[in-house]
Amino acid sequence: MITALYVALSRDLLAVIMVFSANSLLAAGMFMVMDAPDVGFTEAAVGAGVSTILMLLALRYCARHERPGRPQWLPLAVVALTGAVLVWGTMDLPPVGEPGNPIHLHVAPRYLQESGQEIGIPNVVTSVLASYRGFDTLGEVIVVFTAGLGVWLLIGARRRDEEQ
Secondary structure, three states: OOHHHHHHHEEHHHHHHHHHHHHHHHHHHHHHHOOOHHHHHHHHHHHHHHEEEEHHHHHHOOOOOOOOOOHHHHHHHHHHHHHHHHHHHOOOOOOOOOOHHHHHHHHHHHHHHHHHHHOOOOOOOHHHHHOOOOHHHHHHHHHHHHHHHHHHHHHEEEEEEEHH
């Protein structure tokens, strides 16, 4: 909440990028504490690494300080309404870690017992990420590649304009 408030109120775009990067690094640390190293490493690489580099590259082509303007009430209302709907939607979820949750009764036991025979990979986490969630992982790679390509095309187009 502190980092989100700082980002919303700050006019120094370099400081905003650094706070975003620190927030991603803190999130990566929290994932490591929660015994999710695969998610933690991904957050550190993409959130604190690649995203920071792309935002710093984009900052080269605009002013470092944002000019003050009028408050934008419509976007604020849309964000507040979306947040309220998301929080309301989580009220119906079962408590985290409850043994009677469907994930603990059907999905996890099947992965633990049958993934070695089905996939042929002895590590359960690797078998889930590489096989069961293969399309999801491929989709994530495509999204990161597309974002990087878009930034590269924008930066390359700007340089061509400057050369002429």
